[in-house]
Every structure is written in structure tokens, then in C-alpha cells.
């Protein structure tokens with residue numbers, strides 16, 4: 001993977017094509033679910049003649065995976081020989097995912113490759129700001145942890161002055177080179193480090209993962225730690241999709257083992273720079289293949305080359321989970337996260353905000369206020385929302401002290417509870 005990242009796009013596509021052919025042949029022989037699915041669409045084994053033919057295949061939704069369950073497993077794979085995990089999912093609907101050991105190792109390799117883009121090297125200690133961290137329990141696990149991959153944790157489910165000070169102390173002892181965490185957890189840590197005037201946390205690289213990194217949060221983290229943040233994007237079902245390099249100019253797509261498409265509502269391909277629904281084919285998980293899997297995120301493909309010299313093509317900003325889009329009365333969707341970005345930059349005194357949409361015309365804004373927030377800012381905020389969703393909407397403003405994390409440790413800033421079914 002260290003080598004292939006610098007391959008030309010043409011050479012990378014040759015790898016994709018060879019892996020796709022291999023998976024395709026495997027599926028026709030060993031996976032009843034897909035074989036029936038393809039036959040039902042009028043497809044035959046000989047119908048895949050080039051990479052482009054992927055677009056002939058039906059898109060797989062989360063709903064289908066939930067309803068089909070273990071039917072997606074290929075013949076010859078037994079659940080207890082596979083690695084199993086449940087995806088949390090911000091929508092609260094869990095999926096059971098099974099992968100082979102080989103696939104898991106490849107995913108880990110891909111993550112380690114990206115970790116190195118931050119300046120970190122394997123074996124160097126890592127400081128993680130994480131909700132519900134999985135701490136080693138057995139003596140053996142602790143030993144491995146300490147020798148192979150030393151970690152220190154800040155449990156972001158309960159960030160206090162004391163826990164941040166303890167984290168800073170542990171940092172002085174183990175001297176991690178990488179600071180790693182959910183975007184919002186890193187932001188909360190940066191704020192606290194700034195308030196407490198802690199100087200000891202000096203990472204070489206900062207890696208933001210598992211949730212969207214908002215521009216204002218990125219700015220605060222970079223200012224406090226005096227380092228650029230490296231962002232990455234993925235989902236639990238297919239692991240890392242796009243990774244920012246040291247140039248911080250878009251995310252390189254991991255196309256050696258993934259086919260990543262950006263679709264318009266009608267299923268055609270979005271143009272470079274045009275937001276599209278992200279659909280991913282995982283070329284390596286034969287146990288439970290994900291073919292044209294709809295991730296339910298919206299992102300953009302970029303057609304420029306990165307100055308770092310890597311051949312992996314670029315994708316741009318992910319605009320958010322489809323589930324976190326808000327709905328206007330005409331049925332169109334608005335990325336909640338964009339509204340938050342706009343209001344946070346245009347209206348003074350809002351530190352953080354969470355939007356909850358209960359129905360087409362009923363909203364609640366949970367606001368963590370700064371000192372400047374008063375009646376005039378509240379008025380500005382209301383009229384901004386009325387301008388987008390209509391003058392007759394009901395908006396409730398609620399001041400809160402912090403936005404609480406979900407059980408998974410992630411944060412949601414835009415929650416749409418409108419039943420569109």
C-alpha cells in the first residue's frame with residue numbers, strides 16, 4: 001500500500017479491475033443473494049466487461065442489509081470464523097457486519113498508511129480523545145498495548161478539568177506523537193487545553209476521524225495545538241474511504257480496494273465538484289460482499305491532482321449523513337451542518353448549536369451560548385431559519401451547557417425526526 005499510493009490512476013484502475021473481476025467471479029459461484037439479485041436485474045456473469053459496467057449493478061441500501069441479514073454471507077463462510085461487528089449508526093439502526101481476517105488486516109494496513117501521513121510512525125505512542133474507549137483488560141492485552149502500541153486515553157464521555165489535566169500528565173510521561181479522536185472530541189479537548197493553559201500536549205500530527213470536521217472546530221484545534229488537523233472519512237461497513245494527506249487539499253480515495261461513486265438522485269454520475277450520494281463497492285470482503293453500497297452520505301468527487309504526488313484520486317468535503325439533512329416544506333433537503341456553519345460564522349455569540357427538526361414546520365435549536373448572545377442574536381437566528389424554511393415555522397431556542405454525545409461517543413448536530421415514509 002505504501003507503494004501503490006503513488007501509482008498512476010491508470011495503474012490503480014487496473015488493480016481495481018482485476019480485483020473486481022475476481023470478486024465478480026467469486027460471487028456468481030458462492031453468493032446466492034447477489035447471484036439472484038443480479039439475475040433479477042437481467043444480468044449474466046459475462047455482462048461485466050469493464051470497470052464502467054459497475055454502474056449497471058443495483059445499489060444496495062442499509063434497509064436491504066437489515067432485512068436480509070446473514071443471507072448476504074457467501075457460501076462456505078461460517079459466522080464464527082469471521083470477525084463480526086455491529087455498526088452503531090447515527091440513525092440508531094444497527095447493522096451486523098462480517099468480514100474475513102484478511103480483509104480486516106487490509107483495512108488496518110490502510111488505516112496505518114494514513115496514520116503515517118500525519119507524521120506519526122508505527123510504534124510511537126498515541127493520545128486518543130475517545131468516547132467509551134476500549135481499554136485493555138487482561139494482563140496480556142495490557143502488555144501488548146504497552147509494548148506494541150502505547151496509547152493514552154481521554155474518555156470524552158466525561159471531560160472535566162481534572163480528566164484533561166490527568167491526560168496532560170500522562171502525555172508528559174508517554175509523549176505521544178499523534179493526537180487522535182472524533183472531530184468534536186478534539187475540539188472540546190482543544191477548548192479545555194486553552195482554558196487551562198496546558199502546554200504539554202504537543203503532537204506531531206492530529207488525526208480527526210469518525211465524524212465530520214467542521215471548519216470552525218478545525219480552526220480552534222489548529223490554533224490551540226499549533227498543528228494542522230488531518231481529516232479522514234469512512235464508515236464502519238467498508239472502513240476508510242477518503243484520507244487527507246499532508247497537503248490538506250481534499251481527501252485521497254482508497255481506490256486500490258474500493259470503487260467509490262458519487263450519484264445524482266436519478267442514479268447518474270455527479271460531475272466533479274457536484275455533490276452526490278456516495279456509493280461504495282468493497283473489493284476485498286468476500287465473506288459479506290458490499291457491492292454498490294449506499295453509505296447515506298453526500299460528498300463530491302474532485303478532478304484535480306494533489307501536489308503530494310500520490311495517484312489516489314481526490315474527493316472533497318462530505319456534506320453529511322443523509323439522515324442529518326433537514327427537510328423544507330417543498331420536500332427539498334438542506335444539509336443541517338451547512339446551516340450550523342453559516343450561523344456560527346455569521347451570528348456572534350453562538351459557540352455550538354444543534355438543530356432538531358420535529359416536523360416540517362417545527363424546530364428546536366439547542367445552543368451553547370457565548371457571552372455575546374442576546375435578544376438581537378436570537379432574533380437574527382430565528383429570521384435566518386425562517387428565511388430558509390418559511391415564515392410560519394415554530395422555532396424553540398434552548399440554551400444548554402453542552403451538546404451531549406450519543407452512546408457511541410459521536411456527536412450529532414443536526415437531527416431530522418420528520419417521517420418521510
Ligand SMILES: [Zn+2]
Nearest residue numbers: 245247306308
Ligand atoms: Zn495529497
